[in-house]
Structures are given as C-alpha cells and as structure tokens.
Amino acid sequence: MKSRREFLKDTCTACLGTAFLGFTFSQLTSCSSLPIYKTNLSQKTVRVPLSNFAASTLVIVRDMQVAYDILLVQKSATEYHAVYMKCSHQENPVTATKTGLFCSAHGSTFDLDGNVTKEPALSPLKKFKTVLQDDQIIIDLNS
Ligand code: FES
Known part of the structure; x- marks a missing residue:
C-alpha cells in the first residue's frame, strides 16, 4: 500500500505530464496548419x-536575425x-x-490585424509596412 506522500507524488507527476503533453499538442496543432517560410x-x-x-492566405515568416516571427496576412x-x-x-x-493570434503567457488574444480581442494586452501587435513588387512581398522592418 502506498503512503499518502507517494500517492500525491505519483498523482502530481501524472498530472504535470498530462498537462505538458496537452499544452505541447495544442501548440503543435495550432502552428502546424500554417506554412512557415524561412528567409534571410x-x-x-x-x-x-x-x-x-x-495554398494559404496566412504565412509565418521566420528569419534567424529577427527576434520574433512575422505573420504575413493576404488581405486581397x-x-x-x-x-x-x-x-x-x-x-x-x-x-x-x-483565426487570430494568442499569447500563452497571460491569455491575450489578437485578431489577424493584430488588434487586441482579449486583455491583459492593451496595445495592438506591431505591424510592418509591406510592398508588393513583381512576384514578392517586401516587408520593411524599419517601418
Ligand atoms: S506576455 Fe502576452 S499576455 Fe502577457
């Protein structure tokens, strides 16, 4: 027979494992459906x-020199x-x-234009100017 301490230890370990797997799975599921374009x-x-x-109106742009990814949204x-x-x-x-963006730290959500749809965030996400040139979209990180 397990002691109360052993029971709590086993139960908490199982709960943490389940929570971690659930969180990881939800993260992978939410990310996996959007294409990622790696660039320089x-x-x-x-x-x-x-x-x-x-195949998609949404593309995640990833550049190792830029601290965070950029979501590129095709409006038209x-x-x-x-x-x-x-x-x-x-x-x-x-x-x-x-359908939008969310932050797992404190639960803020944003629409695809970066506007806050749920606090605690109060400001919209930063947006960069884009220019369509020939067959490319140019994102200006100075803007
Ligand atoms: S850092 Fe994103 S909601 Fe707090």
Whole structure:
C-alpha cells in the first residue's frame, strides 16, 4: 500500500505530464496548419515570394536575425499585412492560428490585424509596412 506522500507524488507527476503533453499538442496543432517560410534578412527587409500564398492566405515568416516571427496576412491579391508576433503585453512570442493570434503567457488574444480581442494586452501587435513588387512581398522592418 502506498503512503499518502507517494500517492500525491505519483498523482502530481501524472498530472504535470498530462498537462505538458496537452499544452505541447495544442501548440503543435495550432502552428502546424500554417506554412512557415524561412528567409534571410537583407538590408532590414524581408522578401517573401507570392508563391507561398498558393495554398494559404496566412504565412509565418521566420528569419534567424529577427527576434520574433512575422505573420504575413493576404488581405486581397494586392494587399498584405505583416504582424510582428511579439506580445504587446510583456513581449512573449504569440502563436498564430487561422483565426487570430494568442499569447500563452497571460491569455491575450489578437485578431489577424493584430488588434487586441482579449486583455491583459492593451496595445495592438506591431505591424510592418509591406510592398508588393513583381512576384514578392517586401516587408520593411524599419517601418
Ligand atoms: S506576455 Fe502576452 S499576455 Fe502577457
């Protein structure tokens, strides 16, 4: 027969394992459906070929020289929004889904334009200017 202490230890370990797996799975599920485009920063701009939008209106742009990912949102054939995936509350990375962004640190949520839909964040996510040039979207990180 297990002691009360052993029972609590076993139960808590199982709960933590389940919680961790559940959290990890939800993170992977929410990220896995959006394509990720890896690129290299050049003169404070990021170039994303339009071909990335063949199957999705949302693309996560990842550059090792940029601290956080950028969610590139196709609003129309000629309009794109670049939303910096850094929480405006306390700078935690946010996660993008097909319907918006959320921060796992304290629960803030944002729409696909980066506007706050649930506090504690009070400010929208930073957005960068984009320019459509030939077959590329250019994200200006200076903007
Ligand atoms: S850091 Fe994102 S909600 Fe607090």
